[in-house]
Structure formats: structure tokens, C-alpha cells
Amino acid sequence: MNSRSWLLSVSLAVALLPGFVAGAPQGIDVGAVSRLPMLDNGRVKPFDTYARETVRFITGGEVFQKRDPVELLLEIAFDFNKWTDVPLVSIDFLPLKEKLGVKREVKFLGAAEIVNNSKYQALMDEIRKAGKDPDKLPRLEKEVVLLYHRVSVLENQMEGQGWKLVPNEKDVTGAWLALSDASDEAVKKAFGAMTTAYRGNDASGFNRAVGELAARLKAMTKTELVNATTIEREVWYHRFRPFEKSSILYVLAFLAFLMSSTVPPRRMYKLAVFLALAGFGIHAYGIALRSLISGRAPVSNVYETMLWVPFGINLFALTFELVHRARYFGLTATFLGGAILTLSDFVSLDPYVSPLVPVLRSNYWLIIHVLTITLGYAAATLCLGMGHLWLGVFVWNKGTAPSLKNIEKYLYQAIQVTVFFIGTGTILGGVWANQSWGRYWGWDPKETWALISLLGYLAITHARIVNAIGGFGTAVASILAWQNVLFCWYGVNYFLVGLHSYAGGETSAYVPWQVWVWTVFEGIVLFVSWTSYKAYLKRAQE
Amino acid sequence: MASEQTPATLPLSKRLFQFVCSIRFTIFLLVALAIILAVATVIESREGTGAVQMKVYRAVWFNIFLGGFTLNLLGGTYKRFRWLWIYFGFGVTHLGVLTILLGAFLTRNFGIEGQMTIPQDATREHFVGNDDKLSVTAPDGENVSLFVPIDRGSKQKDLWVSAHLPKAGLTAVMDKYWPDLEFEQAIEPGGAGENPAVEFVLTAMGSDVNGWLAAGVSGKEEIAMGPMTIRLAEASGPIPAELSASAAGPNVLVLSDLAGKESVEITATDGNSKEFTIGGKKLKVMIRQTFGNFSMDGKDFNDRPGAPENPAVAYLVEGPDGKTPDIAFANYPDFSLQHGKKQALFKARYHFKAGAHEPDNRLTLWWLDKKKLAYSVRVGGKPAGSGDVVEGKRLDLMNGRIGFTVKKLMKGTRVVQKAVNASDEARNPSIHVKLVPDAGGEGAGVWLPWGEQRELSVNGKKLTLLYRGDRYDVPFSLKLLKFKEDKYPGSMQSATYESKVKLEDKELGRNEELVISMNEPLLYRGYTFFQSSFIPGESYTTVLSVSRDPGKWPTYIGYILMTIGMLLMFYAKPFLARWDQARLKKEKAQ
Structure with missing residues (x-):
């Protein structure tokens, strides 16, 4: 190994270290608390997941002040009065800050501070009086209600009032009880001991009490609802963070692919392929874990597709890479893989597993349809990346690089994969729709946009047959055609209403700023390429 | 493939045929279709499915467009196809698309879609x-x-x-x-001096709110707006004295043990709490909120404005068993939120005194002796002035926080029903x-x-x-025997639902019980019944969507052809080309 790859390996090793973030009261067995099963929001999950969801909901991120979410909840529960003053409730909507008289740069407010804010009280009063459907409120009011909910959820942590850890012994499918509402003497005793020990800074007493509590709760649980392996797996999934790790590996692989074009290629290229495959392996492992936890194919909401699409990209690209040994596939796919996985962490999507609405449940055709169409999105995204690569090489070399022909050939192969998967994916959507609604085609916005995406790529393949477009045209067209895919994938769920809306989340009228950044970026790319292409044509004429 | 030329020497009909079959026309159609559909989805999200069906998908021009598309497909495929293996994938794919279009045509023109709603135990034949x-x-x-x-x-x-x-x-x-659609009361001037009414504008926090009040019209005599309750009443003589908030004495919550021997009384004001012992248990009661007119909106408790028709008090009892929230209703003493959930330790009774719920801030307009409009104001439970009302002149109330102006006084009115659209929900x-x-x-x-x-x-x-x-009649009947809804554990979210039905077909002599569930439709005599939704109530009503679609099989065949065709076209060319070469060799040899 040369020095560069050594450096890569070290940073890789550091990045892969899993584990609990250390902090707060010494010697407390946070892991044991994390593993307590809890029925919340329609499914049994480890307390760990509940803590992550709760902390993310209140503070906007899973980790607050470098504290492990479970630790933070324990602290809030047993030392509530202190936490009503700590600024921890996220506020990020500027107009709301202005309305409440909060400084722009403030990101968190204390619960007491919010509740005592007279302008907040006035706003809440108005909303309560108007009594409108919460989903139909204007943005500002929605944000006020969100703030209200954040505070209520925080208040719900006081002495574990919201922790529905106690199984319902009378009704197997009934709601579980919070610890504070439990009537079981052993539970009450153990929880009381936990509280006392925590407050008295007695770590071993606390751990003992947690052990007793866990044992008693386990004895009360009906086995059909709780699967200890799944609980363990879910805790591990959230602690291990497979997608973060594979995105790091992808980025490193990308850098290695990039360097393999200048550095004596063989070794660096091998390292790049190794890193890419390692990243892909962890990526696949993460998806498998998630499927095992949720018990379904991992493509039931936009967040999950953001994990699946980069998987598809790398699946196609690494297959092609191993066949052609061409570097371009790996280069493009590892970049896209790293970028999309990183992005999935930053967009405001719910990263947790949640129950499905009835039509999306246990339908064989649905799973095949969604897996196929999202592989189509993946292939399309690969085309997008290779289109950019072609244009980049073109502009960099002023139109005369020998590799352009090759990249064009590979790009076209990716386009064929796209046509096949979006085509069959749309068809399978028809089969599913016919199974579920008795109609294989209903001009629903999502299916119409899948068709629009397909038409875009069909236009490219047909245009190439009559030589209406060459390398430049194909590259530009695959960038333009991908914008349809983006709209189909992401935009429809948010801007157009239809049957598929439950696959997305709520429709909202405001365009996220990322979309504008993307539009400007693509505008610049196309403008620069066009200028370069015109200059190239002029030189070619002379 | 050969580039396409249209020499000017050819006759017009031939040139037209060549154009219709050309790939350039295909590209134009593909791009145009993409644009049309994109615009259509925007129309749909703005104007609804019905509008876009009318304007685009069912419009004559769109069907002509699809006709052009079909011609281009037919012509192009016919012109380019050769009886060689390498053309096989191309041929199959395009034949697949044509078959799908045929299926769509059959569905559009001969298919039926609808809904069958069957209440519990009812039978439907249409x-x-x-x-x-x-x-x-x-x-x-x-x-x-x-x-x-x-x-x-x-x-x-x-x-x-x-x-x-x-x-x-x-x-x-x-x-x-x-x-x-709702019909709402409105007033029109007229009538023989009955139902005097005012139109007014209330200014609070910089915005104007319009409203009206009519004396003697139920529900229109009093209105709560912001912090103020406004009332219009008729009276004779001078301005009557306002009811005072403290006059009637406090409301109390009385908790007593089940035998009725011990009891404790607590004044029902928000936040008040008291410790007591009942049946040997030490308890603490806390008043959370009092309501004059309790209503429940989902999970939230609301105090509706207006006369105190449903007074209630929400309280919390803290004891050795934890905290138990509950509500006591003055008019319904037996109703308890905890009923059946927890064993009762005591009985709660809420004694409500009407006067005590008089709003603290009230503006009363008095129509005195059917001649003169006057007002009296009470702020914070205390009288805060009175006088004559002049139309168009603003009254400043609560230190100018609220402005009130009578725009129009009508000495007599008639109440009419006016159609209004109450919301955006259907x-x-x-x-x-x-x-x-x-x-x-x-x-x-x-x-x-x-x-x-x-x-x-x-x-x-x-x-x-x-x-x-x-209305479409079907030659058999379905009876809803039982509707079942499963929820996700511990939540109100539906997981799945299904209907158990009895199918009776006198013509074919069938009589059996079947289950229609989310993903398992009933197929019978060309009709397909899907579990679509349900109407909850005392007993459930199931909603089945029904379709009869003669285009189904052509469409499915088209799907299969297209998929196989694409595979052959993109990934089997080298093999197919070898077969062609082998055949050519054989032919040459002969």
C-alpha cells in the first residue's frame, strides 16, 4: 500500500467505529434502557428509536449537545425542572421568530420561554378559536402548532409520562400504558427505584432497577407482538448508521477513482473498486437490516427511496464497471451514492420506520412495481451523472478528448437500462393499480409523470437512431430528461395531489430552497457546456 | 438505420405517408405528449380530476393526438420491420405498445367503473x-x-x-x-318591527371583522368575538343593569365516596387544588379547566362561546395509584371519561351556577322601547360605561384595544335562508x-x-x-354480512379492512359467502369488486369499487410483449444477429 491508500484506510477505520456517544451520569447502562420494547404509533419499537424520534422532533436533530438521545430523555424525565429552561425546542421558521420577537440567529428556545411568550399565547388562542383543520392552516400557523406540539412532547417526557412501555395485558392489540400509569406493583416499584437511583446519582442501583423493570415488562409481554431479535436489530441499525458509513466509503472510492486517472492506475484503481464494493456491501447490509426491521421492502416512502436509488445506481454501475473496467461508471456512481446518502440525512424526511396505510400493505405487485420503478430512477440518475461527466470532460478538453466516445457509449447503455426499468416499472404499476383499484391506468399524477419520464428517454433513443443527436445532445438530453424523473420521484408527492400521495407525505405549496440551488446549478452547467460546444463547432468549421 | 429523406419529386400523398411513418415525427409526438401530460397534471392539481378529464384526457383533440401516435407507430413499425431476427425485439416491443393502445381504446369505450355501497345486512343488485x-x-x-x-x-x-x-x-x-352546501340564516330588512337587527364592524388587533346580530333570532342574539361577547337585546325603559359575574356565587366540584358518607367540596376555578382523604386514601384534586359549553374536537377539549349549555370541569385526582384525569358535567352527572377504565373511588358532582358563567367582557346593545339603540359595557366583570349608539360612530372599548361600530340598524327584519359554501371539504x-x-x-x-x-x-x-x-344493474346480488376493520396495535390507524358478503346468482344458481379484502378482489361474471373504503357508523357500510373492463387482457398482453421486446432489443441483439448470419449462410449455400 502506498501512503495515500494507507491514509484512506485509517480514516475509513475511524469512520467505521460504532458505539455509544459517551456523556452524562457515570456508569448508567443506557443500552439496557434503549432495548426496552415500546408500543408507539402503531408498532413495537425499542425505546432507543422512540428516543431518537422524540429528540429529533423536539430539537430538530437526533443528537442534542452531543448527548445520546436515550440519555437525554432520562435526564429530562428525572430532572424536568432544569430542562424547562434549557433552550432545546427547535425553532427554524424565520417569520415565526419575527412574530414571537425572537432573534434571527436563535435556533432553540426553552419550553418555559415559549409558554410564557405572550405573542405565542395570543397566536395559539387565535388558532384554537378558529378551530380549523390543522392540515389546512397557513404556514405560519402550522409552525406555531408545531412549536406547541414540540413543547407538549417535551412536557410528556416529565417522569416518563409518554413512555408507553407497559404492555396491555387485557387487550393484545390495545394501547400500552405509560410507566406512570402502570398498575402493576412490580413495574411501579422498579420504576420508582429507577427514579430514586437516578436522582441520587446511584448508577448501580439504577442499573439494577432497569434490569428488574425489563424483566417484569418482558414477563408481561405477549410474544406475538414483540420480537427480541428485531428490537436488538433496530437498536443496532440506529447505532451502527450503515448509510453514513457507506456514504463515506463511496466518497473515498470516488476520490480513488479520480486519482486513478492521474496516478499510475492499476493499484489506485483496484483500491477504488475495493472501496466502492465495500461501500456497496455496507449499503446492501443497511437496506437488508431495514427491511428485516420493518418487515417489508424498503421503498415505502421518499426517505427509503433515497436509500434504495443510490443502491440501484451502484448496482448497475458496479456491474458495468466489472464488465468494462472503464472507471467512468465507478467514478459517477460512487459520487452519486455518496451525495444522495449524505443528502438523505439533511432533508427533512422521517428516517424512522412507520406503519403503512392499508392499500400499500402486503401487496406483491406493489413491491415489484416500486422496486422496479425506483431502479429505473436509479438508472436515470446514473445517466444524469454520466451526462455531467461527458460534459465535464468535453468542456475541460475543449471537445477533443478520446474518452468522449467511450463515455457516450456507456451513457447510452445506461439510457437503455433506464428505458427498460422505467418502462417495465410503469407497466407493473398498471398491474398493481388493476389489482388494487380495478383500473390499470387512471392518469394519476404520479403514473402520468412516470410516463412523462419514460417518454423523455424514449425521445433520446429514437433521436439517436436517426442521428438527430450525438454525444453532446445525448448528454444534455439525459440531464434534461432526469428533471422529469426528479419531479416524478420527489415533486409529485409534494406539489401534485393523487393516489400516490400516501407514498410521500403531506403536500405543501412551498418549494424547498434546495430545488432553487439545483435549478441554478443545472442552468450554469448547461450554459457553460453550450458555450463550449458552440466554440468547438466553430473551430471544427475552420 | 437509413436516414430519412423526403425528395420533393415524390407525390404529396407519398411524402405525407413518409412523414407519418418517420422517426422525426415520432420524436415530435413523444416530446409533445410529454409536454401535454405535464400541463395536464398541473391542471389536475389546480382544477381537479373532473376538469382535466374533460379538458384533456377525454377531449376529442387528445384522442385525435393519440390516433396520430397510433398511425405513426403502425406506419413506422411496418416500414422498418424486416423478417430478420435482429428486428424481432423491435417488432415485438412496438406491437406491444399497439396492443396496449388497443386495450386502452376498449377500456375507454366499453369499460364501466363505479361504486357499490352496501350497508350492514343490505342487499344490492346495482x-x-x-x-x-x-x-x-x-x-x-x-x-x-x-x-x-x-x-x-x-x-x-x-x-x-x-x-x-x-x-x-x-x-x-x-x-x-x-x-x-349549507343553508344559513340571513336577514333582510322588512317585517313588522320584529327582530330588530344591527350590522356591525369590530376592529381588533388592526383587522376588521363584520358581523350581525338580531334580537329574537335563535343563535343570532349573542356572539363572541375575540375577548368580547356582544349581545343585542330588547328592553323597555332605561338600560337594565348588567348581570354581575360574582353575583351568583362560585361553582363547586363535590367529590364524595361511593356510599355518600364523606364528601369534599372545591371551588371550580382553573388551577385550584385541594388535598383530602376519602375512604382512608389520601388524595389531591386539581381543577384543570372549567367550561361553560364543553365540546370535544378530536382529542381536544373546547369551550364553545355562547350560552352555557354544557358546563363542565376538567380535573385531576392524584393518589397512590397515580394521576387520573376526568371530567364532570353539570348536566350529565353520570358521565365519566374513566368509566369502565378504572374502578371508581368516589362520585363527582359539578354544581354550576349560570350567573357565574357570565362573560367578563361584554357589550350589550339595547333596543329600548323599539325606538332607541343604547349600549352598556362590562369589562373584567365590572360595569365600564353606557350610552347611546350612533350609527357609523366608533365606540372604543377595553382602553381602545377594541373598536366597535354599528354600520346599520334595521328596526325590523325577516330571516331568510341563504345558500353558502361552508368549507372546501366535500x-x-x-x-x-x-x-x-x-x-x-x-x-x-x-x-x-x-x-x-x-x-x-x-x-x-x-x-x-x-x-x-x-345506475348499472348487475345480474346477481351482494349482501353485506360483516365488515371488519383491523387497526395497527395501540393506534387508531387502519391496517386493513375486509367485507364478508353473500353472493346470490339466481340465473346461474350460485349462493355462497365470500370475503372481499384490500388486495383480494372478487371477480364474477366480468365484474371485479374491490374493497375501496367504508363509512363508519353504528354499523359499517362498505364501499366497493366495481369495474368491468374488456380492455384488460389486450393491455396485459401488450405489457408482456413490450417487456420481452425491450429485453430482446437491448440485450439479445448479438445472439439474434448470429442466427441471422447462420440463416443467410444457409440460404447462400442453397
Whole structure:
């Protein structure tokens, strides 16, 4: 190994270290608390997941002040009065800050501070009086209600009032009880001991009490609802963070692919392929874990597709890479893989597993349809990346690089994969729709946009047959055609209403700023390429 | 493949044929179709499914466009296809697309879609088509049926769809769609000095709110706006004294043990708490909130403004078993939120005194001796001035925080019913229909809620109007035996639902019980029944969507052809080319 790859390996090793973030009261067995099963929001999950969801909901991120979410909840529960003053409730909507008289740069407010804010009280009063459907409120009011909910959820942590850890012994499918509402003497005793020990800074007493509590709760649980392996797996999934790790590996692989074009290629290229495959392996492992936890194919909401699409990209690209040994596939796919996985962490999507609405449940055709169409999105995204690569090489070399022909050939192969998967994916959507609604085609916005995406790529393949477009045209067209895919994938769920809306989340009228950044970026790319292409044509004429 | 040339020397018909078959035309059609569909989805999200069906998907021009597409496909495939293996994938793919188009054509023209709603234990032998129609029938049987180009659930919208009934000499015009038609009380000046009314404007926090009050009209005598309750009342003589908030004494919550021996009383004011012992248990009670007019909105408790019709108090009892929240109702002493959940330790009784719920801030307008309008104000429970009301002159209340102006005083009014659209939700989707006589003169209009029939008289003829989907009879019957809904554990979210039905077919002599669930439809005699949704209630009503689709099999065959074709075209070319070469060699050898 040369020095560069050594450096890569070290940073890789550091990045892969899993584990609990250390902090707060010494010697407390946070892991044991994390593993307590809890029925919340329609499914049994480890307390760990509940803590992550709760902390993310209140503070906007899973980790607050470098504290492990479970630790933070324990602290809030047993030392509530202190936490009503700590600024921890996220506020990020500027107009709301202005309305409440909060400084722009403030990101968190204390619960007491919010509740005592007279302008907040006035706003809440108005909303309560108007009594409108919460989903139909204007943005500002929605944000006020969100703030209200954040505070209520925080208040719900006081002495574990919201922790529905106690199984319902009378009704197997009934709601579980919070610890504070439990009537079981052993539970009450153990929880009381936990509280006392925590407050008295007695770590071993606390751990003992947690052990007793866990044992008693386990004895009360009906086995059909709780699967200890799944609980363990879910805790591990959230602690291990497979997608973060594979995105790091992808980025490193990308850098290695990039360097393999200048550095004596063989070794660096091998390292790049190794890193890419390692990243892909962890990526696949993460998806498998998630499927095992949720018990379904991992493509039931936009967040999950953001994990699946980069998987598809790398699946196609690494297959092609191993066949052609061409570097371009790996280069493009590892970049896209790293970028999309990183992005999935930053967009405001719910990263947790949640129950499905009835039509999306246990339908064989649905799973095949969604897996196929999202592989189509993946292939399309690969085309997008290779289109950019072609244009980049073109502009960099002023139109005369020998590799352009090759990249064009590979790009076209990716386009064929796209046509096949979006085509069959749309068809399978028809089969599913016919199974579920008795109609294989209903001009629903999502299916119409899948068709629009397909038409875009069909236009490219047909245009190439009559030589209406060459390398430049194909590259530009695959960038333009991908914008349809983006709209189909992401935009429809948010801007157009239809049957598929439950696959997305709520429709909202405001365009996220990322979309504008993307539009400007693509505008610049196309403008620069066009200028370069015109200059190239002029030189070619002379 | 060969590039396409259209030499000017060819006759026009040939050149036209070449153009129709050309790939350039294909590219144009593909891009144009993509643009049309993109625009259509935007129309759909703005105007609803009905509108886009009418404007695009069912419009003649769009079908002509698809016809052009089909011609291009047919011509292009025919012209380019060769009897060689390498053309096989190309041929199969395009044949697949053509078959799908054929299937779509059959579905569009011969398929039926609708809904069958079956209440518990009811039997149905028909279903209602999904396309809403307005049917207008004259007394002599003359009838027109109009497609209503808006789906129920759209927002309020103006329409203009009309049809002529020549024999009746009338034109029926559908001009408005409202999702939530309601009739609301409104006032018109008139009447013999009854129901005096005022129109006013209230200014609070920089914005104006308009309103009206009428004395003697139920629900319109008093209104709560912001911090102020405003009332209009008739009186004779001088301005009567306001009721005082403290006059009636406090409201109390009384908790007593089940035997009624021990009891404790606590004043019902928000936040008040008291410790006590009942049945040997030490307890603490805390008053969370008092309500004059309790209502529940989902999970939230609300205090509706207006007269105290349902006084209640929400309280919390803290004891050795933890905290138990509950509510006591003054008018319904036996009702408890904890009923059946926890064993009762005590009985709660809420004693409410009407006067105590007088609003603290109140403006009363007095119509004195049917002659003069005066006012009195109470702020914070204390009198805060009175005087005469001058129309158009602003009264400043609560240190100027609120301005109140009487815009118009009406000494006598009539109460009329006015149609309004109450919300954007399809609670009572209705269309407005006008019948306009050809000869001119007064027509008549009527609001027609979905599924209902109305009669309207114009020119002495009584016409029947009906707004709903077409009715389709099926040659068998379905009876709902049982509807089952499963929820996700511990939540109110539906996981799945299914209907157990009895199918009876006298013609074919079948009589059996079947289950229709989310993903397992019932297929019978060309009809498919899907579990679509349900209407909750005391007993469930199941909603099945029904379809009869002769285009299904062509479409599926097309799907299969297209998939196989693409695979052959993209990934089997090298093998197919070898077969061709082998064949050519063989032919040469012969």
C-alpha cells in the first residue's frame, strides 16, 4: 500500500467505529434502557428509536449537545425542572421568530420561554378559536402548532409520562400504558427505584432497577407482538448508521477513482473498486437490516427511496464497471451514492420506520412495481451523472478528448437500462393499480409523470437512431430528461395531489430552497457546456 | 438505420405517408405528449380530476393526438420491420405498445367503473357509475344527461355546462359547484318591527371583522368575538343593569365516596387544588379547566362561546395509584371519561351556577322601547360605561384595544335562508342548476346536492333534476354480512379492512359467502369488486369499487410483449444477429 491508500484506510477505520456517544451520569447502562420494547404509533419499537424520534422532533436533530438521545430523555424525565429552561425546542421558521420577537440567529428556545411568550399565547388562542383543520392552516400557523406540539412532547417526557412501555395485558392489540400509569406493583416499584437511583446519582442501583423493570415488562409481554431479535436489530441499525458509513466509503472510492486517472492506475484503481464494493456491501447490509426491521421492502416512502436509488445506481454501475473496467461508471456512481446518502440525512424526511396505510400493505405487485420503478430512477440518475461527466470532460478538453466516445457509449447503455426499468416499472404499476383499484391506468399524477419520464428517454433513443443527436445532445438530453424523473420521484408527492400521495407525505405549496440551488446549478452547467460546444463547432468549421 | 429523406419529386400523398411513418415525427409526438401530460397534471392539481378529464384526457383533440401516435407507430413499425431476427425485439416491443393502445381504446369505450355501497345486512343488485351526471327530465319524459366535469371533493368552482331540451323549450345550465352546501340564516330588512337587527364592524388587533346580530333570532342574539361577547337585546325603559359575574356565587366540584358518607367540596376555578382523604386514601384534586359549553374536537377539549349549555370541569385526582384525569358535567352527572377504565373511588358532582358563567367582557346593545339603540359595557366583570349608539360612530372599548361600530340598524327584519359554501371539504357536494326558457323571461334555479333529486317548476312545467352517477344493474346480488376493520396495535390507524358478503346468482344458481379484502378482489361474471373504503357508523357500510373492463387482457398482453421486446432489443441483439448470419449462410449455400 502506498501512503495515500494507507491514509484512506485509517480514516475509513475511524469512520467505521460504532458505539455509544459517551456523556452524562457515570456508569448508567443506557443500552439496557434503549432495548426496552415500546408500543408507539402503531408498532413495537425499542425505546432507543422512540428516543431518537422524540429528540429529533423536539430539537430538530437526533443528537442534542452531543448527548445520546436515550440519555437525554432520562435526564429530562428525572430532572424536568432544569430542562424547562434549557433552550432545546427547535425553532427554524424565520417569520415565526419575527412574530414571537425572537432573534434571527436563535435556533432553540426553552419550553418555559415559549409558554410564557405572550405573542405565542395570543397566536395559539387565535388558532384554537378558529378551530380549523390543522392540515389546512397557513404556514405560519402550522409552525406555531408545531412549536406547541414540540413543547407538549417535551412536557410528556416529565417522569416518563409518554413512555408507553407497559404492555396491555387485557387487550393484545390495545394501547400500552405509560410507566406512570402502570398498575402493576412490580413495574411501579422498579420504576420508582429507577427514579430514586437516578436522582441520587446511584448508577448501580439504577442499573439494577432497569434490569428488574425489563424483566417484569418482558414477563408481561405477549410474544406475538414483540420480537427480541428485531428490537436488538433496530437498536443496532440506529447505532451502527450503515448509510453514513457507506456514504463515506463511496466518497473515498470516488476520490480513488479520480486519482486513478492521474496516478499510475492499476493499484489506485483496484483500491477504488475495493472501496466502492465495500461501500456497496455496507449499503446492501443497511437496506437488508431495514427491511428485516420493518418487515417489508424498503421503498415505502421518499426517505427509503433515497436509500434504495443510490443502491440501484451502484448496482448497475458496479456491474458495468466489472464488465468494462472503464472507471467512468465507478467514478459517477460512487459520487452519486455518496451525495444522495449524505443528502438523505439533511432533508427533512422521517428516517424512522412507520406503519403503512392499508392499500400499500402486503401487496406483491406493489413491491415489484416500486422496486422496479425506483431502479429505473436509479438508472436515470446514473445517466444524469454520466451526462455531467461527458460534459465535464468535453468542456475541460475543449471537445477533443478520446474518452468522449467511450463515455457516450456507456451513457447510452445506461439510457437503455433506464428505458427498460422505467418502462417495465410503469407497466407493473398498471398491474398493481388493476389489482388494487380495478383500473390499470387512471392518469394519476404520479403514473402520468412516470410516463412523462419514460417518454423523455424514449425521445433520446429514437433521436439517436436517426442521428438527430450525438454525444453532446445525448448528454444534455439525459440531464434534461432526469428533471422529469426528479419531479416524478420527489415533486409529485409534494406539489401534485393523487393516489400516490400516501407514498410521500403531506403536500405543501412551498418549494424547498434546495430545488432553487439545483435549478441554478443545472442552468450554469448547461450554459457553460453550450458555450463550449458552440466554440468547438466553430473551430471544427475552420 | 437509413436516414430519412423526403425528395420533393415524390407525390404529396407519398411524402405525407413518409412523414407519418418517420422517426422525426415520432420524436415530435413523444416530446409533445410529454409536454401535454405535464400541463395536464398541473391542471389536475389546480382544477381537479373532473376538469382535466374533460379538458384533456377525454377531449376529442387528445384522442385525435393519440390516433396520430397510433398511425405513426403502425406506419413506422411496418416500414422498418424486416423478417430478420435482429428486428424481432423491435417488432415485438412496438406491437406491444399497439396492443396496449388497443386495450386502452376498449377500456375507454366499453369499460364501466363505479361504486357499490352496501350497508350492514343490505342487499344490492346495482352500482353507481363514477362519472357524475346531471339528468333533467321533463313531465313528458324528455330527458337530457350532462357529464358533470368536476369531481366531488374539488374546491368551489364556477362551471358553464348547458344542454337544450327542445320540446320543453328550456335550456338547463349547470353554473356552480360547491363542495359543502349549507343553508344559513340571513336577514333582510322588512317585517313588522320584529327582530330588530344591527350590522356591525369590530376592529381588533388592526383587522376588521363584520358581523350581525338580531334580537329574537335563535343563535343570532349573542356572539363572541375575540375577548368580547356582544349581545343585542330588547328592553323597555332605561338600560337594565348588567348581570354581575360574582353575583351568583362560585361553582363547586363535590367529590364524595361511593356510599355518600364523606364528601369534599372545591371551588371550580382553573388551577385550584385541594388535598383530602376519602375512604382512608389520601388524595389531591386539581381543577384543570372549567367550561361553560364543553365540546370535544378530536382529542381536544373546547369551550364553545355562547350560552352555557354544557358546563363542565376538567380535573385531576392524584393518589397512590397515580394521576387520573376526568371530567364532570353539570348536566350529565353520570358521565365519566374513566368509566369502565378504572374502578371508581368516589362520585363527582359539578354544581354550576349560570350567573357565574357570565362573560367578563361584554357589550350589550339595547333596543329600548323599539325606538332607541343604547349600549352598556362590562369589562373584567365590572360595569365600564353606557350610552347611546350612533350609527357609523366608533365606540372604543377595553382602553381602545377594541373598536366597535354599528354600520346599520334595521328596526325590523325577516330571516331568510341563504345558500353558502361552508368549507372546501366535500361534506355536501352540490351543483347549482338554472332552467332558462327559450322564450325569455324568468328562469328558475335550484341547488342540487349529490345523490338527491329536486323538482323545479318553470313555465308551469315541473321538471325533475337528479345529480349522481349512472345506475348499472348487475345480474346477481351482494349482501353485506360483516365488515371488519383491523387497526395497527395501540393506534387508531387502519391496517386493513375486509367485507364478508353473500353472493346470490339466481340465473346461474350460485349462493355462497365470500370475503372481499384490500388486495383480494372478487371477480364474477366480468365484474371485479374491490374493497375501496367504508363509512363508519353504528354499523359499517362498505364501499366497493366495481369495474368491468374488456380492455384488460389486450393491455396485459401488450405489457408482456413490450417487456420481452425491450429485453430482446437491448440485450439479445448479438445472439439474434448470429442466427441471422447462420440463416443467410444457409440460404447462400442453397
